Amino acid sequence: MLWPINNSKERIHQPNESVMLSRQEVKAIESWISQMGKFQFYKTAGQNMSTARRTLKFKYKIIGHGFNRVVYDLNNGYILKVAFSEVGLISNANEAYIYNNCNEKVKKYLCPVKEYGTGWIIMKKVDTNVPFAIKEYTKLFKLELNFLWCGIIPIDLRLDNVGYNGNDEMVVIDYGLFTMDLKSPVLRWFV
Numbered sequence: 001m002l003w004p005i006n007n008s009k010e011r012i013h014q015p016n017e018s019v020m021l022s023r024q025e026v027k028a029i030e031s032w033i034s035q036m037g038k039f040q041f042y043k044t045a046g047q048n049m050s051t052a053r054r055t056l057k058f059k060y061k062i063i064g065h066g067f068n069r070v071v072y073d074l075n076n077g078y079i080l081k082v083a084f085s086e087v088g089l090i091s092n093a094n095e096a097y098i099y100n101n102c103n104e105k106v107k108k109y110l111c112p113v114k115e116y117g118t119g120w121i122i123m124k125k126v127d128t129n130v131p132f133a134i135k136e137y138t139k140l141f142k143l144e145l146n147f148l149w150c151g152i153i154p155i156d157l158r159l160d161n162v163g164y165n166g167n168d169e170m171v172v173i174d175y176g177l178f179t180m181d182l183k184s185p186v187l188r189w190f191v
């Protein structure tokens with residue numbers, strides 16, 4: 001598996017094994033990912049999300065989705081994100097990479113990754129009720145500086161993509177587009 005955002009030359013083993021998901025559930029995700037491309041053309045994120053949900057047939061409740069991933073509540077304090085777009089695939093792989101390779105000083109600001117495989121990632125469930133208030137924007141700005149200080153460019157860091165951990169500290173739940181690589185192709189969209 002390639003890591004397109006951070007370092008395209010680097011390869012990392014993706015375990016694809018899970019303590020939290022059954023073998024059938026991992027297989028269902030693998031099967032969905034292998035056929036995902038067929039459904040995407042001319043479809044909205046909502047339509048792609050519905051196709052993913054219907055194909056996966058998981059018993060878990062969906063607690064959210066963005067433009068790229070559908071998020072299930074595993075009911076044990078963890079959530080499962082499954083990709084329904086290429087960006088979702090990259091984001092899941094990138095979050096696992098960033099979490100496992102970032103500077104220890106900023107790791108505490110990232111929602112912890114528990115397990116991951118091709119197209120999926122399991123993270124700690126956090127409180128996502130973030131008010132759009134000046135105080136929270138200030139925290140977000142400080143968070144941004146901390147990442148930059150540690151060599152991470154926090155692309156797409158906004159209030160929708162953060163939550164609060166058990167100690168009521170702000171953590172990033174969607175860091176799929178963050179990069180530690182200044183030559184990242186993602187940066188070309190912004191510069």
Ligand SMILES: Nc1ncnc2c1ncn2[C@@H]1O[C@H](COP(=O)(O)OP(=O)(O)OP(=O)(O)O)[C@@H](O)[C@H]1O
Pocket residue numbers: 063064065066067068069070071079081088091111123124125126127128160161163173174176
């Ligand atoms: N760790 C978490 N704990 C609780 N809820 C979460 C968590 N991660 C994601 N969610 C929920 O799922 C939603 C979508 O997750 P996420 O932002 O990672 O998806 P995405 O498709 O990458 O988003 P985007 O459209 O920003 O690319 C979040 O807005 C949030 O409601």
Ligand SMILES: [Mg+2]
Pocket residue numbers: 066160161174
């Ligand atoms: Mg998001």
